[in-house]
Amino acid sequence: MNPSPPLDVVVVGAGVVGAACAYYAARAGLAVAVVDRGPVAGGTTGAGEGNLLVSDKEPGPELDLALLSTRLWRELAERFGPAMEYEAKGGVVVSATPDGQRALRAFAATQAAVGVDAEEVPAERLRELEPHLAPGLAGGFHYPQDAQVQPALAAAHLLREARRMGAGLITGETVTAIDRGPDGAVRGVRTDRRRLAAPAVINAAGTWGGELAALAGVHLPVLPRRGFVLVTEPLPRIVRHKVYAADYVADVASGSAALQTSAVVEGTPGGPVLIGASRERVGFDRTLSQEVLRRLAAQAAELFPVLADVAVLRAYRGFRPYLPDHLPAIGADPRVPGLHHACGHEGAGIGLAPATGLLISEQLTGKRPELDLTPFRADRFPAA
Amino acid sequence: MPTSPSEPLPYDLAVVGAGPAGLAAAVTAAELGLRCVLLDGGHSTGGQYYRHPAPGLGAARPDRLHHGWSVYAGLAERLSAAERAEFRAGHQVWALERTGDGFAVHATRGPEAADRVTLRARTVLLAAGAYERQLPFPGWTLPGVVTAGGAQAMLKAGLVLPGRRIVVAGSGPLLLAAASSLVTAGADVPAVVEATNYLGYARRPGVLAAVPAKLVEGAGHGSALLRHGVRLRPRSAVVEAHGTDRVTAVTVARLDAEWRPLPGTERRIDCDALAVGHGLLPQIDLATELGADTVTGPDGAVALKVDARLRTSVPGLWSAGETNGVGGADLAIAEGELAGHAIAGALPRAALLRRRARLRSFADVMAAAHRPGPGWTGWLRPDTDVCRCEEVPVAKVREAVEELGAGDPRTVKLLTRAGMGWCQGRMCGPAVACLSGSGEPGPDRRPFGCPVPLSQLAAGSAAAAGE
Ligand SMILES: Cc1cc2nc3c(=O)[nH]c(=O)nc-3n(C[C@H](O)[C@H](O)[C@H](O)COP(=O)(O)OP(=O)(O)OC[C@H]3O[C@@H](n4cnc5c(N)ncnc54)[C@H](O)[C@@H]3O)c2cc1C
Ligand SMILES: Cc1cc2nc3c(=O)[nH]c(=O)nc-3n(C[C@H](O)[C@H](O)[C@H](O)COP(=O)(O)OP(=O)(O)OC[C@H]3O[C@@H](n4cnc5c(N)ncnc54)[C@H](O)[C@@H]3O)c2cc1C
DSSP: OOOOSOOSEEEEOOSHHHHHHHHHHHHTTOOEEEEESSSTTOSGGGGSOOEEOSTTOOTTHHHHHHHHHHHHHHHHHHHHTTTTTOBOOOEEEEESSHHHHHHHHHHHHHHHTTTOOOEEEEGGGHHHHOTTSOTTOOEEEEETTOEEOOHHHHHHHHHHHHHHTTOEEEESOOEEEEEEOTTSOEEEEEESSOEEEOSOEEEOOGGGHHHHHHHTTOOOOOEEEEEEEEEEEEOOSOOOSEEEETHHHHHHHOOOOSOEEEEEEEEOTTSEEEEEEEEBOBTBOOOOOHHHHHHHHHHHHHHOGGGGGSEEEEEEEEEEEEOTTSOOEEEEOTTSTTEEEEEOOGGGHHHHHHHHHHHHHHHHTTOOOSSOOGGGOGGGSOOO | OOOOTTSOOSEEEEEEOOSHHHHHHHHHHHHTTOOEEEEOSSSSSOTTTTOOOOTTSOOOOGGGGOTTHHHHHHHHHHHHHOTTEEEETTEEEEEEEEETTEEEEEEEETTTTOEEEEEEEEEEEEOOOEEEOOOOOTTTTSTTEEEHHHHHHHHHHHOOOSOSBEEEEESSHHHHHHHHHHHHTTOBOOEEEESSOSHHHHTOHHHHHTOHHHHHHHHHHHHHHHHTTOEEETTEEEEEEEOSSSOOEEEEEEBOTTOOBOTTOOEEEEOSEEEEEOOEEEOOHHHHTTTOOEEEOTTSOEEEOOOTTOBOSSTTEEEOGGGGSOOOHHHHHHHHHHHHHHHTTOOOOHHHHHHHHHHHHHHHHHHHHTOOOGGGGGGOOTTSEEETTTTEEHHHHHHHHHTSOOOSHHHHHHHHOTTOSTTTTTTTHHHHHHHTTOSSOOOOOOSOSSOEEHHHHHHOGGGGTTO
């Protein structure tokens, strides 16, 4: 599809983040074109799970984004809910030991102060929420704000809506250059087939966002952090919430390159149970790791013993876009006028996509963004 | 436990698949001194071609249903005589893992896939054969509609017929073989409906002439069919199967050269079963998961890319038989023998190399002749299920492509669930690839060769250290 010039902004990347950027920009009345070298959702968006979580985030800029996104996802769900398989299912975090439960309690208290709802669930009531949970757990917390979407559908429907509002979508073309004027400001992009002139470019290239930044001459150290997810045969609803063990929070926040796993178990509307997710920094290595499979499977069976006998049909893998301080890069790059970043969301890009898109569209239209974007500035990393 | 590097691996060669290719390879390599283990998910050696009834069914004389049974019997005998070859039935391999010194072969074992086994070997030969290519049409999910190979397999393994009056349809040499087995076993076959007009073979008579055995086999099928008054309908297809609880009739239409159904040419044929197949697709996911290079064959099917000695692009991994492109049992045996020699480091006989080359070019001619034409989608309706596991209709796939930005099978799958079900896209893969407009299907990528119980993944390969 050929967007008709003149364009206000080119979005590079048709993952969920690029889709949300296009949606909010188009809604704000901007003329938008989205370019992706592959199909819609062909990157990490098609290889992630769709958890929209506040439960795993400590108070700080990321949680602020997540809370804003929670609200935006609910609005989006009113329009596209079933099409995106949106489910306000809630999360349940469990702990195996009293010490663990105490730590969860303290964590939830800090979250409550900034608006996260969390309800303590004593051990004897866990099975009311999740009848198949293993016996002997020390307790848990219920997070009603946690929700879920199917990421690829979410991206596709946001983009479809953006297109209805006039945005153009170009798939199968790689952005090979970012044009800049004599003043250094962005003038558009070049793909392997065409030139798209626009005064603004949004870098929504996910795990490849560092390469795109380099095309504009700036440093942004986005790195891949590999994750595997196991998919079981379709099952009746035996897992109702998104359920995970307390150590997951520590894994998410860890900067270590070493393999970390802590099973996150959830049902899907289609029936299969998803078991995620491992985290390790091994570059873009796609090799199926038996050790990862072993750990994820063992941890899932520990949480839900009934899963031991189910068949795992497949596993998939993806590479989370990771920045060293675990925060995404969002908003205008002070080094290059017209260049905006929307990448590096690591394991939370699905959840954080709407807030990212909205904030950037506010910046682009000269409004004051709803949240302070300073913590997400792309120039916060010293050049290597 | 991981073996220490100095400790020799228990096997020089693990062969995955005990069909003609794997069997010939294991026997050859073992006779040349390699310690071989031959694994198959089934209960015995023989694969698709030399499929025979499970012991205990009391079926007599499986040889009646087979051409070349004596060839199989000879290989089976050599296998039991070979001290260095060990056959393990009921071992379904679900992953190959590269280790520093070779491979770990991960399998489930037993009738309920109850145990996990990990075997370690210096090299692996993939001889996993092929599975049937299916193209959907209205009514294809009705009971009584079976695959052509499935009908034949039912007959060979259990000696049962899928119906009494069976239309055979689709494309490829398997149709004639299936039809002649069916009529010989007592079924009435009112028509064999073939989408091409067979002329493809005739364009390369030189190749055909070089393979007399094949011609004799084809003629054999043909005369059995003639004797039973079976009608051959070239350049036609079953465009719909009718019935409510079960198929009761089919509509057959003529096709143009691109396989587009020609309006006004429909005719109805009553039947109580339909055996339909559109050729075979190499089963290569165990290798592509390791990153092995692939090629698209003249039939549009993706096969492993191998060199003259049948090495894949993955060091230590070899491939023989249908995994290198569909070509029949004789070719599979030739490739198995060739691979056995190559892996053992022996020079193959020149005659064997020539034989393999001849059979391969014959296979390529057949493959080109039966390549599905792009017009087959003309017999689909918006409500025809493409993916029967997840019940995804054509309209939903088209919506994903036309409105949601999918341009390839993977995205179609993500947006529609086509291919996410039990068979993991083995059935709908070719159709989805075609409807997604991506032209050629990409190589299969399935991390698990078959479903694996969670508890076996959790046990890890260390559990099988004793193996
Ligand atoms: C196993 C796993 C589980 C996960 N679970 C969750 C979860 O539960 N919840 C959650 O919120 N997040 C989760 N994530 C993270 C989430 O998937 C990512 O953060 C998110 O998908 C990132 O989206 P994106 O749009 O930034 O990137 P992508 O989806 O990768 O999109 C970037 C796009 O840019 C394109 N591109 C790159 N370079 C160019 C170029 N030069 N020219 C044109 N196009 C280009 C790519 O083709 C790609 O399509 C998970 C990730 C993994 C791997
Ligand atoms: C359904 C069907 C019917 C056919 N009918 C005819 C016919 O009538 N006439 C004819 O000339 N040709 C026929 N063919 C073709 C013929 O069978 C093949 O040319 C020949 O068998 C190929 O030999 P192969 O060794 O490459 O593979 P196969 O004979 O297919 O053997 C592969 C073996 O590998 C095993 N296997 C596969 N994956 C795994 C795994 N992951 N773990 C363990 N074991 C595994 C299978 O159980 C099988 O035994 C048919 C093929 C099929 C699929």
